[in-house]
Amino acid sequence: MKGIIENRDTFLNKIAHQLGRTPTKNIEQPIWQYQPQDRVLKDATQDELVAVLQEQCLNINTNVVITNTAKLADTLQTVVDSFGGRSVITWKDDRFQKYGLSQLMNEQWPQANIDLYVWNSAQPEENIIQAEKANIGITISEMTLAESGTAVLFSDKDKGRSVSFLPEKSIILIPKSTIVPRMTQAARWIREKMHSGEKVASCVNFITGPSNSADIEMILVVGVHGPIKAIYIVIEDQ
Amino acid sequence: MSMKTSDDPFKNRVSKELTNTFMRGAVSSAQERFQTRRLKQADELGHWEEWRSHGEEIRQHVLANLDYYLYELSENVSKRGGHVFFAQTAQEATAYIQQIANEKQARKIVKSKSMVTEEIHLNAALEQLGCEVIETDLGEYILQVDDHEPPSHIVVPALHKNKEQIRDVFKDKQGYDKTEKPEELALYVREKLRNEYLTADIGITGCNFAIAESGSITLVTNEGNADLVTALPKTQITVMGMERIVPTFEEMEVLVSLLTRSAVGQKLTSYITTLTGIKDEGDTDGPEEFHLVIVDNGRSDILGGEFQPILQCIRCAACVNACPVYRHVGGHTYGSIYSGPVGVVLSPLLGGYEDFKELPYASTLCGACTDACPVKIPLHQLIHKHRQVIVENEGKAPVSEKLLMKAFGFGAASPSLFKMATKMASPVMSPFTKDNKISNGPGPLKAWTADRDFPAPNKENFRDWFKKRPIGGEE
Amino acid sequence: MKVTLFATCLVDMFQGDVGKAVVEVLERLGCTIDFPENQICCGQPAYNSGYVQESKNAMKKMILAFEHAEYVVSPSGSCAYMFKEYPEVFKGDAVWEPKAKALATKTYEFTEFIVDVLKIEDVGAHLEGTATYHSSCHMTRLLGVQEAPMTLLSHVKGLQYIELPGKERCCGFGGTFSVKMGNISGQMVSEKVQNVEETGADILIGADAGCLINIGGRIDRQGKPIKVMHIAEVLNCR
Numbered sequence: 001m002k003g004i005i006e007n008r009d010t011f012l013n014k015i016a017h018q019l020g021r022t023p024t025k026n027i028e029q030p031i032w033q034y035q036p037q038d039r040v041l042k043d044a045t046q047d048e049l050v051a052v053l054q055e056q057c058l059n060i061n062t063n064v065v066i067t068n069t070a071k072l073a074d075t076l077q078t079v080v081d082s083f084g085g086r087s088v089i090t091w092k093d094d095r096f097q098k099y100g101l102s103q104l105m106n107e108q109w110p111q112a113n114i115d116l117y118v119w120n121s122a123q124p125e126e127n128i129i130q131a132e133k134a135n136i137g138i139t140i141s142e143m144t145l146a147e148s149g150t151a152v153l154f155s156d157k158d159k160g161r162s163v164s165f166l167p168e169k170s171i172i173l174i175p176k177s178t179i180v181p182r183m184t185q186a187a188r189w190i191r192e193k194m195h196s197g198e199k200v201a202s203c204v205n206f207i208t209g210p211s212n213s214a215d216i217e218m219i220l221v222v223g224v225h226g227p228i229k230a231i232y233i234v235i236e237d238q
Numbered sequence: 239m240s241m242k243t244s245d246d247p248f249k250n251r252v253s254k255e256l257t258n259t260f261m262r263g264a265v266s267s268a269q270e271r272f273q274t275r276r277l278k279q280a281d282e283l284g285h286w287e288e289w290r291s292h293g294e295e296i297r298q299h300v301l302a303n304l305d306y307y308l309y310e311l312s313e314n315v316s317k318r319g320g321h322v323f324f325a326q327t328a329q330e331a332t333a334y335i336q337q338i339a340n341e342k343q344a345r346k347i348v349k350s351k352s353m354v355t356e357e358i359h360l361n362a363a364l365e366q367l368g369c370e371v372i373e374t375d376l377g378e379y380i381l382q383v384d385d386h387e388p389p390s391h392i393v394v395p396a397l398h399k400n401k402e403q404i405r406d407v408f409k410d411k412q413g414y415d416k417t418e419k420p421e422e423l424a425l426y427v428r429e430k431l432r433n434e435y436l437t438a439d440i441g442i443t444g445c446n447f448a449i450a451e452s453g454s455i456t457l458v459t460n461e462g463n464a465d466l467v468t469a470l471p472k473t474q475i476t477v478m479g480m481e482r483i484v485p486t487f488e489e490m491e492v493l494v495s496l497l498t499r500s501a502v503g504q505k506l507t508s509y510i511t512t513l514t515g516i517k518d519e520g521d522t523d524g525p526e527e528f529h530l531v532i533v534d535n536g537r538s539d540i541l542g543g544e545f546q547p548i549l550q551c552i553r554c555a556a557c558v559n560a561c562p563v564y565r566h567v568g569g570h571t572y573g574s575i576y577s578g579p580v581g582v583v584l585s586p587l588l589g590g591y592e593d594f595k596e597l598p599y600a601s602t603l604c605g606a607c608t609d610a611c612p613v614k615i616p617l618h619q620l621i622h623k624h625r626q627v628i629v630e631n632e633g634k635a636p637v638s639e640k641l642l643m644k645a646f647g648f649g650a651a652s653p654s655l656f657k658m659a660t661k662m663a664s665p666v667m668s669p670f671t672k673d674n675k676i677s678n679g680p681g682p683l684k685a686w687t688a689d690r691d692f693p694a695p696n697k698e699n700f701r702d703w704f705k706k707r708p709i710g711g712e713e
Numbered sequence: 714m715k716v717t718l719f720a721t722c723l724v725d726m727f728q729g730d731v732g733k734a735v736v737e738v739l740e741r742l743g744c745t746i747d748f749p750e751n752q753i754c755c756g757q758p759a760y761n762s763g764y765v766q767e768s769k770n771a772m773k774k775m776i777l778a779f780e781h782a783e784y785v786v787s788p789s790g791s792c793a794y795m796f797k798e799y800p801e802v803f804k805g806d807a808v809w810e811p812k813a814k815a816l817a818t819k820t821y822e823f824t825e826f827i828v829d830v831l832k833i834e835d836v837g838a839h840l841e842g843t844a845t846y847h848s849s850c851h852m853t854r855l856l857g858v859q860e861a862p863m864t865l866l867s868h869v870k871g872l873q874y875i876e877l878p879g880k881e882r883c884c885g886f887g888g889t890f891s892v893k894m895g896n897i898s899g900q901m902v903s904e905k906v907q908n909v910e911e912t913g914a915d916i917l918i919g920a921d922a923g924c925l926i927n928i929g930g931r932i933d934r935q936g937k938p939i940k941v942m943h944i945a946e947v948l949n950c951r
Binding site for chain 1: 264267268271283284285288289291292295296299302303304305306308309312313315316317318319320321322323324325326330334374375376377380394395396397399400401404420421423424425427428431432435436451452454460461462463465466468469470480485486487488490491492494495502504505506507508509510511512513514515516517518519520521522523524528532534538539541542543
Binding site: 252253256266270562563565566567598599600601602603604605606608609622624625626627628629630635639643644652653656657660663675677682683684685686688689690691692693694695696698699700701703704705 | 767896
């Protein structure tokens with residue numbers, strides 16, 4: 001359903017008037033004189049990008065663990081243990097199975113008294129309750145920005161936004177193939193998807209480490225409204 | 239409605255803030271930290287001047303085609319189920335938001351940090367209806383609990399407060415019983431606000447950048463509060479200054495890269511969130527209803543005129559952090575929600591010269607602000623432009639000064655009068671001169687000699703020496 | 714080479730020794746000095762206070778006074794920059810804009826002239842002591858002269874240079890600001906002097922009379938054993 005637009009004409013007429021013309025529905029697409037963003041990490045190999053990501057994560061209070069698909073379950077178990085286990089919430093996402101995590105999540109965790117809740121679009125209220133009380137949230141990065149140490153998450157009915165920011169700890173799985181130089185590539189990719197007719201996710205999250213604040217005497221406090229701890233698990237998937 | 243934060247005269251505010259030792263220490267160390275981090279990030283990024291030029295060209299292009307992009311934005315927001323309300327005045331904006339609050343029978347509203355909502359006094363308007371409005375940015379929350387103290391910095395609103403003062407605010411107002419450690423204070427606020435997000439009826443945000451092509455809004459935070467504000471309540475209202483818009487995701491990315499580096503010296507902040515429309519079918523979190531309120535409130539009057547470049551501003555506060563005057567007087571001296579050089583330029587434009595006529599003089603025109611600006615706003619030139627307007631159009635300059643400057647126009651323009659004046663300087667000043675310096679000067683010199691000496695005029699002017707000396711200087 | 718000296722009113726009235734040093738240094742470097750008697754103030758105090766119309770008369774007189782010059786040299790970055798602003802002030806004025814442009818093009822700050830036009834880096838100066846240098850705002854930011862003074866100072870025999878903390882920060886002079894906002898200006902210059910003291914230098918060097926009168930005035934008031942020198946005076950020491 002389309003939303004309502006109010007007062008637009010008077011508003012835009014005033015702007016156009018100030019600019020000395022009538023309102024326009026056509027403009028020439030800008031050709032930018034400067035494009036410095038393409039130079040950043042231009043010729044970096046995938047391995048170099050991983051190194052840049054690791055280095056940057058030192059600045060954002062985020063640990064990085066590198067593993068491969070064969071060892072992923074073990075690595076994840078270690079990380080979950082280090083975060084104190086207890087309760088985990090994840091997206092409903094086939095990739096967990098693809099990465100060989102089904103046994104760990106569905107068999108080992110219940111035995112070890114780790115509660116697993118999988119996002120369920122049929123029960124919205126329960127989703128929030130569970131996300132709020134989960135100790136750990138696990139998500140998967142769609143594209144990962146080496147320069148800034150950023151994971152890009154797209155929301156949808158099976159991938160609730162709350163999974164990444166309501167639990168106290170956040171684990172983000174990063175397939176190595178998703179690592180790109182910087183936000184430039186992510187912005188272009190989102191546009192390309194859009195132009196090919198795909199809907200932009202209602203929430204695109206560029207997440208760079210745990211939440212933090214320096215509002216009190218400029219002293220950095222890690223963990224304010226979102227997660228207090230974050231870790232990236234890079235998966236050598238190529 | 240004005241953006242005034244104080245009824246105290248400017249002079250009193252200056253004297254008061256100059257004695258605020260904690261504030262001054264906090265501001266100067268914050269400035270140094272911000273500056274160092276900003277310069278380091280610019281350096282690591284490389285080609286910083288090109289980045290600034292790119293930022294500038296994007297902002298200039300958007301302003302030149304603002305009606306086009308706002309049209310495109312509103313169409314695309316509407317396509318994704320959002321309502322768009324264009325508000326020419328602060329009153330229109332607050333009335334519309336009040337109406338939504340009424341319709342929703344809202345009791346509790348959570349907000350993430352937004353300067354434009356401060357500008358239109360939105361909280362007061364909603365509190366009038368009996369709504370509880372809760373600021374969720376840590377700094378804003380502290381100020382709100384402390385009887386709605388105004389912010390003193392665009393990015394770090396409670397910069398002027400120390401942790402002991404903050405502890406006492408929470409202790410006095412809410413019975414907080416832990417220490418002044420920032421971690422404990424932050425944890426306290428985290429726990430206090432968690433339930434507020436979950437039970438709020440409406441979430442209100444500002445907007446760092448709207449994206450015309452996709453109908454999205456971009457929110458930039460470190461705390462993650464904007465994500466909670468927009469994910470949990472059923473209704474979301476986003477208020478944006480009409481100029482805070484970019485053509486596509488790609489330009490948003492460039493400006494965010496400039497913003498986070500310039501504001502806090504980070505490559506990106508912890509949370510950059512782009513939200514498009516209402517939540518999708520089957521989504522649990524995200525709003526069922528989304529309203530985008532686009533605010534003019536005096537901005538369009540700036541468009542097309544000499545001050546248009548100030549609309550390029552992306553609210554990073556790099557100019558504030560570079561300003562040597564802000565360094566000593568802090569944010570509250572400006573008496574406006576916008577402080578520092580950007581406040582000096584913006585406040586008289588949006589709030590009128592009557593309330594803010596002193597601000598353009600609170601600058602040495604040193605140009606540090608212009609150098610720091612990531613989108614190349616010629617801030618010091620705009621400050622100078624204000625002085626010209628005050629003198630020539632507004633007639634708000636003091637009469638004594640006008641006379642002096644008229645005399646200057648006459649005297650300085652006549653070489654013989656000028657020469658006479660330079661000759662007279664020494665005898666005229668001799669009653670005030672001791673040991674070749676003036677320690678207690680008359681007239682305007684009084685303000686100077688309160689803290690420093692003024693040199694006595696030369697006994698022999700340079701020009702006389704030059705004329706008398708042997709040709710070629712060989713004695 | 715004939716150099717036409719734009720002495721500035723502060724030098725003319727208060728800092729005669731600076732003017733003398735400029736003349737002596739330039740003559741030693743082979744220049745002949747010309748001083749147009751009709752020079753007055755460049756108009757900056759009125760201009761910066763917003764009295765643009767009032768300042769135009771003074772500006773016109775200055776344009777005429779220097780019309781004959783080949784090179785205009787000034788021992789003040791701020792006043793030299795004011796000449797560079799003239800074309801902007803007279804923009805659209807058929808008579809005065811071209812004249813203003815001609816003046817702006819041939820105007821140089823003293824150190825800039827020595828390094829960029831005379832192509833001299835070592836003027837043969839000798840001064841024993843430790844010195845720090847305050848880089849004036851208008852000279853570095855607006856006029857863009859940053860390297861020249863440092864280059865010249867680095868060749869002064871016997872002079873040990875210590876960098877000034879916060880060297881790029883304004884000293885609080887700002888022309889009429891220093892009296893209009895006297896108490897803020899006073900705090901600014903106090904911090905500047907504190908920074909100068911921290912270096913332990915016994916000489917403070919600057920290239921703009923306004924800043925030096927301001928900082929020197931505070932040093933005098935506090936009775937600090939720090940000598941304040943214009944860079945021309947330093948370069949004139951043998």
